[in-house]
Amino acid sequence: MALPRKTSKLTAVATAVSLAMAPMSALAQQAKGPPVIRDTEAEQLLREYTRPILRAAGLEKQNIQIVIINESVFNAFVADGRRIFVNYGAMMQSETPNQIIGVMAHETGHLAGGHLSKMREQMAQAQTQMIIAMLLGAGAMVAGSRGGNSNGGLANAGAAVVAGPQEMIRRTLISYVRQQEENADRAGVKFLNATGQSAKGMYETFKRFTNDSLFAARGADPYVQSHPMPAERVAALEEMARSSSYWDKKDDPALQLRHDMVRAKISAFMERQDTVYRRYPSSNDSLPARYARAITTYLHGDLRSALAQIDGLIQLQPNNPYFYELRGQALLEGAKPAEAIAPLRKAVSLSNNAPLIEMLLGQALVATDNKAYTEEAIAILRAAVARESEAPLGYAQLAMAYGRKGDFAQADLASAQAAFLRGDNKTARELASRAKTRFAVGTPGWVKADDIVAAKPLPGQNSN
Numbered sequence: 001m002a003l004p005r006k007t008s009k010l011t012a013v014a015t016a017v018s019l020a021m022a023p024m025s026a027l028a029q030q031a032k033g034p035p036v037i038r039d040t041e042a043e044q045l046l047r048e049y050t051r052p053i054l055r056a057a058g059l060e061k062q063n064i065q066i067v068i069i070n071e072s073v074f075n076a077f078v079a080d081g082r083r084i085f086v087n088y089g090a091m092m093q094s095e096t097p098n099q100i101i102g103v104m105a106h107e108t109g110h111l112a113g114g115h116l117s118k119m120r121e122q123m124a125q126a127q128t129q130m131i132i133a134m135l136l137g138a139g140a141m142v143a144g145s146r147g148g149n150s151n152g153g154l155a156n157a158g159a160a161v162v163a164g165p166q167e168m169i170r171r172t173l174i175s176y177v178r179q180q181e182e183n184a185d186r187a188g189v190k191f192l193n194a195t196g197q198s199a200k201g202m203y204e205t206f207k208r209f210t211n212d213s214l215f216a217a218r219g220a221d222p223y224v225q226s227h228p229m230p231a232e233r234v235a236a237l238e239e240m241a242r243s244s245s246y247w248d249k250k251d252d253p254a255l256q257l258r259h260d261m262v263r264a265k266i267s268a269f270m271e272r273q274d275t276v277y278r279r280y281p282s283s284n285d286s287l288p289a290r291y292a293r294a295i296t297t298y299l300h301g302d303l304r305s306a307l308a309q310i311d312g313l314i315q316l317q318p319n320n321p322y323f324y325e326l327r328g329q330a331l332l333e334g335a336k337p338a339e340a341i342a343p344l345r346k347a348v349s350l351s352n353n354a355p356l357i358e359m360l361l362g363q364a365l366v367a368t369d370n371k372a373y374t375e376e377a378i379a380i381l382r383a384a385v386a387r388e389s390e391a392p393l394g395y396a397q398l399a400m401a402y403g404r405k406g407d408f409a410q411a412d413l414a415s416a417q418a419a420f421l422r423g424d425n426k427t428a429r430e431l432a433s434r435a436k437t438r439f440a441v442g443t444p445g446w447v448k449a450d451d452i453v454a455a456k457p458l459p460g461q462n463s464n
């Protein structure tokens with residue numbers, strides 16, 4: 001029952017069409033892990049946080065995805081106009097739904113303002129200017145050195161030419177970004193007002209990052225580097241936020257609980273066990289604390305105790321799909337796939353057929369080695385990959401199910417799709433070429449295989 005394990009460069013995230021992804025449980029067992037975290041509960045919550053904001057911004061039709069990045073530092077950013085990226089650290093450091101919703105509102109402000117394309121243009125111009133500056137500088141320095149040491153004037157002039165335009169570029173970029181930041185704040189507050197929400201959380205978060213704060217002094221936080229936060233900006237934000245009649249509006253307690261549950265889950269999957277117990281000691285009887293302890297118990301191999309704890313959670317919230325998902329996942333990874341099927345079926349039905357949970361159910365059905373489950377596994381996995389086409393786990397399990405059935409054409413195609421999504425283009429091409437020989441020319445399977453054979457690798461991907 002090996003879950004997919006794959007290490008990729010974080011930089012691949014912004015450029016690659018297909019993202020390497022893995023369930024949280026696979027991440028907890030590896031040093032660094034893939035760049036992106038997949039979890040239905042966390043993604044669903046972030047989608048619910050963001051949907052009204054996107055609607056208020058007139059972006060609801062653009063099908064913007066929320067992607068959780070496997071990084072513990074605070075960051076959230078938009079890179080391509082189709083996705084909002086959020087580090088899991090931003091969820092961990094947001095104590096209330098309103099705080100992270102405020103960050104999403106600000107990022108939506110960047111999206112709605114079209115800051116991405118302008119930023120790119122600016123960067124391209126800056127790069128051109130930089131090259132010109134370097135050429136000029138190098139030429140001037142050569143001229144200076146020819147004159148010998150006594151002629152310091154020219155050499156220094158060369159250095160000044162280098163420093164001049166670069167300093168100019170730096171200033172232009174930052175002032176430009178500052179203007180964008182203020183616009184994104186203003187848009188974000190507008191979206192929050194339009195949806196009857198307070199901008200207090202946005203203000204609280206950004207105040208922590210103010211340029212003269214301890215946070216910024218550390219200088220390592222990517223959010224501060226990409227979103228300059230001079231005190232005047234935060235002061236202006238405070239004024240806007242306070243003038244809203246929603247300033248004092250509190251988060252719904254049910255939503256706060258779901259927020260705390262996701263933070264507990266992230267802590268349990270991503271942090272060291274002693275840290276988890278420090279955050280959620282056994283004296284803490286709250287639902288999030290019990291959730292965190294149940295997860296860390298299963299991850300550290302005590303299946304029997306973990307199942308008892310999960311059953312306790314199910315008694316408290318018998319309609320929570322994620323408790324059944326956890327039970328199924330613990331059993332599946334504890335080499336008891338047949339026992340994992342019932343809780344995973346329940347999780348699929350309670351979650352309205354969440355595709356990532358369907359993939360887990362498909363995996364359990366395949367792992368039983370019982371041929372009676374093969375057709376059902378294929379049907380569930382096909383439905384799952386149709387709605388969640390970027391998760392290699394679904395295709396990898398589908399390949400196994402087809403292999404068991406003896407359908408090697410489909411098995412090769414699904415394996416090729418899994419390899420392609422993992423960024424392993426070489427394997428993907430080999431498997432797709434073999435799949436093409438097994439399908440009749442021009443059939444849908446042949447066409448899909450042909451697409452993979454013909455696909456051009458993206459920059460940063462394995463090209464051979």
Ligand SMILES: [Zn+2]
Binds near residue numbers: 184226227
């Ligand atoms: Zn910003």
